[in-house]
Amino acid sequence: xxxxxxxDGYKVKQDDEELLPQGNPIIVLFVLLLCMSLLFFLTSSIAxxxxxxxxxxxxxxxxxxxxxxxxxxxPKVTMPELVSDELAKxxxxxxxxxxxxxxxxxxxxxxxxRFRVLDVEKSKPFFDHRIKPHLVxxxxxxxxxxxxxxxxxxxxxTNRGQNxxxxxxxxxxxxxxxxxxKSGQKVTMVIGGFKAKHLKVQ
Numbered sequence: 072x073x074x075x076x077x078x079d080g081y082k083v084k085q086d087d088e089e090l091l092p093q094g095n096p097i098i099v100l101f102v103l104l105l106c107m108s109l110l111f112f113l114t115s116s117i118a119x120x121x122x123x124x125x126x127x128x129x130x131x132x133x134x135x136x137x138x139x140x141x142x143x144x145x146p147k148v149t150m151p152e153l154v155s156d157e158l159a160k161x162x163x164x165x166x167x168x169x170x171x172x173x174x175x176x177x178x179x180x181x182x183x184x185r186f187r188v189l190d191v192e193k194s195k196p197f198f199d200h201r202i203k204p205h206l207v208x209x210x211x212x213x214x215x216x217x218x219x220x221x222x223x224x225x226x227x228x229t230n231r232g233q234n235x236x237x238x239x240x241x242x243x244x245x246x247x248x249x250x251x252x253k254s255g256q257k258v259t260m261v262i263g264g265f266k267a268k269h270l271k272v273q
């Protein structure tokens with residue numbers, strides 16, 4: 072048997088049962104649903120704003136224009152010409168090559184020479200393993216040959232396999248002991264009968 076009491080708004084149950092607050096369960100359920108709806112609306116709005124792309128500045132009103140991301144374009148690096156146009160034409164006509172670059176490498180202890188083959192027959196002296204190319208440092212008259220490794224030989228391309236192709240770039244690597252040649256200094260390149268003076272090392 073239950074005994075009702077209006078004191079402090081509680082229902083008193085017999086046999087010392089717990090005190091329960093009075094209230095309308097429909098109102099409690101409505102408040103709970105309202106809170107859940109508000110939480111769902113906030114989370115969906117945050118997710119939509121994070122996924123939506125940024126509009127392009129200056130787009131016409133009413134039109135949704137999406138700005139597509141593009142990777143930055145790397146600046147084009149151009150190497151300075153090693154020789155004048157007149158000498159370049161002479162080397163191309165006589166030796167069948169185009170000088171591309173002469174620059175320090177390996178922390179300054181080597182000098183990398185790159186050239187492009189224009190005529191395979193005329194350029195054969197550049198690939199003859201019997202010819203020993205070297206650089207002459209103009210300020211000191213020191214000679215810098217191509218290093219020789221025990222197993223791989225000289226640091227250069229040879230034509231032993233008849234693999235030289237036109238319009239292809241090849242290399243030679245000259246030694247630079249004690250970083251003797253610095254960037255900006257001039258050298259003379261000697262490859263058999265070929266000689267190119269006043270080449271600036273980059």
